[in-house]
Amino acid sequence: MRETAIELAYLAAAGLFILGLSGLSHPDRARRGILYAEIGMLLAVLGTLLHHDIVRYDWILAGLFLGSAIGVPMAYLVPMTAMPQRIALSHAGGALAATLVGVTEYMKMAPDIAPFTMFALGFEVLFGALTVTGSLMAFGKLQELITGVPITYKGQNAVNISLFIVAASIGIFLIFNPSQGVLFYILVGLALVLGVFFVMPIGGADMPTVISLLNSYAGLAGSATGFVLSNNVLIIAGALDGASGLILSIIMCKAMNRSFTNVIFGAFGQTATVAVETTTAPKAVVRSGTPFDAAQLFRQAKSVIVVPGYGMAVAQAQHAVRQLEVLLDQQKTSVKYAVHPVAGRMPGHMNVLLAEANVSYDRLIDMEEINPEFEHTDVCLVIGANDVVNPAAKTDPASPIYGMPILDVDRAKTVIVLKRSMNPGFAGIDNALFVCPNTMMVFGDAKATVTKIAEVLTALNGTGSAE
Amino acid sequence: MSLEIEMGMYIFMLAAFVGYRVISEVPPLLHTPLMSGTNAISGISLVGSLVVSGSDHGLLASILGFIAVTCATINVVGGFLMTDRMLKMFKKTP
Numbered sequence: 001m002r003e004t005a006i007e008l009a010y011l012a013a014a015g016l017f018i019l020g021l022s023g024l025s026h027p028d029r030a031r032r033g034i035l036y037a038e039i040g041m042l043l044a045v046l047g048t049l050l051h052h053d054i055v056r057y058d059w060i061l062a063g064l065f066l067g068s069a070i071g072v073p074m075a076y077l078v079p080m081t082a083m084p085q086r087i088a089l090s091h092a093g094g095a096l097a098a099t100l101v102g103v104t105e106y107m108k109m110a111p112d113i114a115p116f117t118m119f120a121l122g123f124e125v126l127f128g129a130l131t132v133t134g135s136l137m138a139f140g141k142l143q144e145l146i147t148g149v150p151i152t153y154k155g156q157n158a159v160n161i162s163l164f165i166v167a168a169s170i171g172i173f174l175i176f177n178p179s180q181g182v183l184f185y186i187l188v189g190l191a192l193v194l195g196v197f198f199v200m201p202i203g204g205a206d207m208p209t210v211i212s213l214l215n216s217y218a219g220l221a222g223s224a225t226g227f228v229l230s231n232n233v234l235i236i237a238g239a240l241d242g243a244s245g246l247i248l249s250i251i252m253c254k255a256m257n258r259s260f261t262n263v264i265f266g267a268f269g270q271t272a273t274v275a276v277e278t279t280t281a282p283k284a285v286v287r288s289g290t291p292f293d294a295a296q297l298f299r300q301a302k303s304v305i306v307v308p309g310y311g312m313a314v315a316q317a318q319h320a321v322r323q324l325e326v327l328l329d330q331q332k333t334s335v336k337y338a339v340h341p342v343a344g345r346m347p348g349h350m351n352v353l354l355a356e357a358n359v360s361y362d363r364l365i366d367m368e369e370i371n372p373e374f375e376h377t378d379v380c381l382v383i384g385a386n387d388v389v390n391p392a393a394k395t396d397p398a399s400p401i402y403g404m405p406i407l408d409v410d411r412a413k414t415v416i417v418l419k420r421s422m423n424p425g426f427a428g429i430d431n432a433l434f435v436c437p438n439t440m441m442v443f444g445d446a447k448a449t450v451t452k453i454a455e456v457l458t459a460l461n462g463t464g465s466a467e
Numbered sequence: 468m469s470l471e472i473e474m475g476m477y478i479f480m481l482a483a484f485v486g487y488r489v490i491s492e493v494p495p496l497l498h499t500p501l502m503s504g505t506n507a508i509s510g511i512s513l514v515g516s517l518v519v520s521g522s523d524h525g526l527l528a529s530i531l532g533f534i535a536v537t538c539a540t541i542n543v544v545g546g547f548l549m550t551d552r553m554l555k556m557f558k559k560t561p
Binding site: 014017018025026031037038041044045048053056059060062070071076078086090094098100101103104108116211215222226227230231235237240241242244251339349351352355356360361362364366 | 475496498515537553557
């Protein structure tokens, strides 16, 4: 009876999770979808508490209480700009839970473990532990506790691959000799080291792919936990999470025209710096302007496309951009936003920031959809975006980003680029857009510049406050 | 191979296909909430952690279980609340 109730709760939970995720196919249905998933989770937890193996509740209640006490404030206090770090941290947390369950299950079951269960256990702790430290590294890089520049040394890939082979071999050996407890813990330790080593050479601009990949690993580790515990809802939830992470990583890789292997073993910054030396030779003229010049252009414009990049997040300029949008609306100028899949530090980063600033979601347009519109656009405003608008991706086969799909901003009648200085962006590649004849550079802090442009525009139009 | 494992593999395969289809439908607009939502859902490992920390297999297992419950709860509670907080912001102004 009890068993049936638990299994039914899990069945309902699995269904509600799938229903919940399918709600995310449209912003209007998304919140209801997440509510379904929440109900599913509640059912699963309540069902589990009936489990006959559970004989004491003190540790459980303490953990639930402490977790909620940390989770609730975190959910409300973390600013949207810090979302990539927060997601990286939660991957680490989820993977740590899976790893710890794996370790305790091993302690409980050893030395008589069936080969398949041992395989699942080994997979769980290998990918779980690797995701823990890998995600913590990603967190450190995003939070700028460690440098976002790739940390590389000679023979790095060889070291990483050999370490992985050693870890996998230990895992395989354990399948046939599950009683070798020491080796099991060495496997956990090696996986922890591997996580650090894998993320170390990956630069900040590649974080969207890495975060997605770690998401996928965390899911697979969860699924493996399900196999170890013979728990179907864990298998399903892990598979969903794994599929999601995998799809996102593929989208990110495609958006950069790079392969998984290139992201993981390529250490992007390295190859880029070499290319810079060869391409900087002819010094072209940069046309720079003031916020006043920019405001004049906006006043004349009938259509405007804003291209946000990581620089907008860093400068926290999204609210100022929204102010400018309100002013442009008032003078009947059409405003849209062009969002490149890898703009920012995680998939969808720019959309969340702009939605927070009250930008209507039907104005946030994907790359494929908006690219044909640039040539009919009067003013294109590029805020802190660099590689995703670099025409070299189309024209210069020597460029490290050659072949990457970009936003065709150079086709707009006028391009206004907001940038702190002429320093090349993260990838260290010169941007031909900045020297285009129809480009005007406005140097300075993006937030201050946009605010200034809005002020001048208000004065020019004599329409009073932007609010 | 036991029936249980075989069933598990069927479930995994079907769930992966369903997941692939369902998640392909999610627009790039909502990729961040998707990530945070699937993260909250994968906090379902809480279920495993609960059994570990409540089943009295010695102090070490209980402590590890307690840490696992705490981490998974942070993900579940924090993840769902944060996803909802994000989705609330996606509004369409006419």
